[in-house]
Amino acid sequence: MNTKASSFRKNHQLHLMLIPGLLLVFIFNYAPIFGIVIAFQDFNPIIGFKQMRWNGFENFQYILSLPDFMPALRNTVVISVMKIVAGLTVPILAALLLNEARNVLFKRSVQTIIYMPHFFSWVILGGIIIDILSPSQGIVNKMLGLFGAEPIAFLSSNEWFRPIMVITDQWKEFGFGTIIYLAALTAIDPGLYEAAIVDGAGRWRQTWHVTLPGIRPIVVLMAILSLGGILNGGFDQIFNLYNPLVYETGDILDTLLYRIGIEEAQYSVATAIGLVKSIVSFILIGLGYYLAYKFANYRIF
Amino acid sequence: MHLISRPYRMFLVFNSVVLAFLALLCLFPIINVLAVSFSSSSAADAGEVVLWPVGFTLKSYDFVLQGGEFNTAFLYSLLRVALGVPIGAVITMLIAYPLSKESHAFPQRTLYVWIFVFTMLFNGGLIPTFLIIKEVQLLNTIWALVLPGAVSVFNVLLMLNFFRGLPKELEDASLIDGASHFRTLWSVYLPISLPSLATILLFTLVGHWNSWFDGMIYMNHVDKYPLATYLQSILNLTAIPQTNLTLEQAILLKSVSSRTARAAQIFVAAFPILLVYPFLQKYFVKGLVIGSVKG
Structure with missing residues (x-):
């Protein structure tokens, strides 16, 4: 049929449009996936991929024998879980407060300020954090000094390192995190509030019985989706703030992988760590999307 | 009241x-x-x-x-933005347009969508990616900072959802008038998607300006560090480097x-x-x- 032929000719253009994008993802996303084979080899960059000696799971056994591996795994999970919990409470509380603000100009100004840190990189924010937390000159220790406290080396202290990571992570992201909850809050049917008022509910009861149930689906969704990042822990942030003194509590899988892979150039070992991490993350993300689809009817595309 | x-x-x-x-x-x-x-x-x-x-x-x-290293790095970052932002925007539009078609009009759509979305779910990891960039001779070139991230699936999905919200008649009218898909994207879709495009341009710009890790691993000399990478390299030093x-x-x-x-x-x-x-x-x-x- 004539129309079919012309539609084929036009679809031909659609394929054509996709070529540059496909080329890029094949080279930079799919080719590295095949490169994962070096996790099962004793890879030497000078010899290249082909004449490699296969060594089965030796690299994986080697990882387990590394004294740094188990602490890094533990730190990653602990820091991630702390961040996820903070990320599900602080932004929601802030969104609830913002939602109650009556003065539009004031509300806008607060939003403008709290969204801003999100757009700075961890290099810039890291520089600021290192400065304000400096034991000798930093403003935080100067202020603590007014109360007679001894200076604390926050970024070199195994007691303080994790809390500082969670707090500074919230500093960067809580404002941005409110956006999605504010959108959910404005989507609540105003009729529900009117009905609650007719039933004699005060402000608190409206919040408890209308507002919170209204945003529950999105909270559940965000919680499920955050599971996929449990082995991340925040490389950019930690890499820019940690030092050997806090490896014990602050070294995460990605920072360990960086030191082994880039600094020590043990390509095969680092790839093996990355592979384990990718597989676990893939399963968690897949599971997360499945659960999100099932319970919140959420689809990414 | x-x-x-x-x-x-x-x-x-x-x-x-x-x-x-x-x-x-x-x-x-x-x-x-x-x-x-x-x-x-x-x-x-x-x-x-x-x-x-x-x-x-x-x-x-x-x-x-x-002057000195800081300025060199600043200029290198500007170059990176000047190349990366337009390339990213063009690629995003070129992917989002076909993928926004319905499956019955463009049957291979679903396969293509999965090819792109899969890259969000699984990747080769740091070292294999590094080795590929090395293999294709991009180390120490500006392209190592521009090309690997040129396809942002997040931006594609954003644009795709915007296109899907547009009335179908726009495309039909344009195609019946004999315009090609390229022409339709350029003359019909592009002008009405400027606000979404602006969002993508800004996201990409901030992303390029802030990226530091790729500069650190793909460039082996300070001369080719973008600003974020240069700043990162001196941040943990206790004193300003006195060389150069x-x-x-x-x-x-x-x-x-x-x-x-x-x-x-x-x-x-x-x-x-x-x-x-x-x-x-x-x-x-x-x-x-x-x-x-x-x-």
Whole structure:
């Protein structure tokens, strides 16, 4: 049929449009996936991929024998879980407060300020954090000094390192995190509030019985989706703030992988760590999307 | 008329106070370090600066902008943005347009969507990606910073969802008039998607400006570091590196301390972000909400 032929000719253009994008993802996303084979080899960059000696799971056994591996795994999970919990409470509380603000100009100004840190990189924010937390000159220790406290080396202290990571992570992201909850809050049917008022509910009861149930689906969704990042822990942030003194509590899988892979150039070992991490993350993300689809009817595309 | 009860009025006051406190808490570290960057080195080193410069001076900025590695890196970052942003935008439009078609009109759509979305779910990891970039001879070239991230599936999905919200008649009318798909994308879709495109351009710009890790692993000399990477490389040093200083800098070194100089470097690096922030703010909320909680 004539129309079919012309539609084929036009679809031909659609394929054509996709070529540059496909080329890029094949080279930079799919080719590295095949490169994962070096996790099962004793890879030497000078010899290249082909004449490699296969060594089965030796690299994986080697990882387990590394004294740094188990602490890094533990730190990653602990820091991630702390961040996820903070990320599900602080932004929601802030969104609830913002939602109650009556003065539009004031509300806008607060939003403008709290969204801003999100757009700075961890290099810039890291520089600021290192400065304000400096034991000798930093403003935080100067202020603590007014109360007679001894200076604390926050970024070199195994007691303080994790809390500082969670707090500074919230500093960067809580404002941005409110956006999605504010959108959910404005989507609540105003009729529900009117009905609650007719039933004699005060402000608190409206919040408890209308507002919170209204945003529950999105909270559940965000919680499920955050599971996929449990082995991340925040490389950019930690890499820019940690030092050997806090490896014990602050070294995460990605920072360990960086030191082994880039600094020590043990390509095969680092790839093996990355592979384990990718597989676990893939399963968690897949599971997360499945659960999100099932319970919140959420689809990414 | 609404009657505002006394407890509610008190709540509103309390609410405003808490919100104002939160906002100030966010700003405080930034303002403190900004004040340090404008302070004299002696005041800064003695820890006297709080929210206002002590012994106001521009010497630290003089020092930073006097040339040398910092400037080279700044220019390299500009080059990166100038290449990366347009390339990213064109690629995004070219992917989003075909994928926004319905499956019955473009049967291979689903397969293509999966090819792109899969890259969000699984990747080769740091080392295999590094080795591929090396294999295709991109190490130490600007393309190592531009091409690997040129396809942003997040941006594609954002654009795709926008295209899907447009009336189908637009495309039909254009194709019946004999326009090609390229022509339709360029003359019909592009003009009406400018706000979404602006969102993507700004996201990409900020992304390129802020990226530092790729510069660190793909470039093996400071000459080719983008600004974020250069800043990262000197952030953890206790003193400003004294090699490669220009003569003016060597003289200025007497009146700046490593603390004030670093503070100035941080804000010079942050300045472009601050510059685009008002525009960013105008677009990202809408873009983000469309992209994530559509329908």
